[in-house]
Amino acid sequence: MKDTNLNKSMKHRTRIQRLTYLFQSKKAELAAGYQGYQELLGFVDQCNRLGITDRGQEMALNDWIDLLECWPFVGGGNAGPLSHVQRQRTMVRDGFVCTMCGRPADEVHHKSTRSKGGRNRGANLTTLCVECHEKVHGARSGICKK
Ligand SMILES: [Zn+2]
Ligand SMILES: [Zn+2]
Structure with a gap:
């Protein structure tokens, strides 16, 4: 040991x-x-x-x-899937905790979804745990999944 x-x-x-x-x-x-x-x-x-x-x-x-x-930071455009770096940067900024409940964060969520034209900008990204992420999306689950 x-x-x-x-x-x-x-x-x-x-x-x-x-x-x-x-x-x-x-x-x-x-x-x-x-x-x-x-x-x-x-x-x-x-x-x-x-x-x-x-x-x-x-x-x-x-x-x-x-x-x-x-x-x-380079690469990882404003539209399209988040790059690893964009994901990490959001996690670091939000302290690796879910911004809704404070538990450890699992995923990065687009506040304004990509399907509605939401961009990969810091202000539009937030970190969530799996439970809160599912709540946010409800029936539309999977939008922010990798
Ligand atoms: Zn949560
Ligand atoms: Zn999401």
């Missing part, structure tokens, strides 16, 4: 280094153009001071790395 824990913390340390490197190398652009900059800054700082202490942070760490590897 000891070895497993050691491997786990080593893995986290490497991931934190990766996050820190990506953050530092893109810091100026992020500060200028990324809305979640302060949150990201706080997270990087926390990782470096306290490490990763729970599963939620571990997921957040991986998501921030994914996001930074794709920054600046």
Whole structure:
């Protein structure tokens, strides 16, 4: 068990280094153009001071790395299916929780649905858990599914 824990913390340390490197190398652009900059800054700082202490942070760490590897965001048009990056960016912005009930989010929802011309813009996207997402769509389920 000891070895497993050691491997786990080593893995986290490497991931934190990766996050820190990506953050530092893109810091100026992020500060200028990324809305979640302060949150990201706080997270990087926390990782470096306290490490990763729970599963939620571990997921957040991986998501921030994914996001930074794709920054600046390109691809994933305004219409059509959401790209992975657009999905991740919405999840990060909304803190990985359902914006209706506060439970962990599972899916990204278009407030104005794509069938009604809703676009893949931040203001039109929100994160929901499966239950709330189904409630929102009712009989029209499946609109936002991957
Ligand atoms: Zn919910
Ligand atoms: Zn939806």
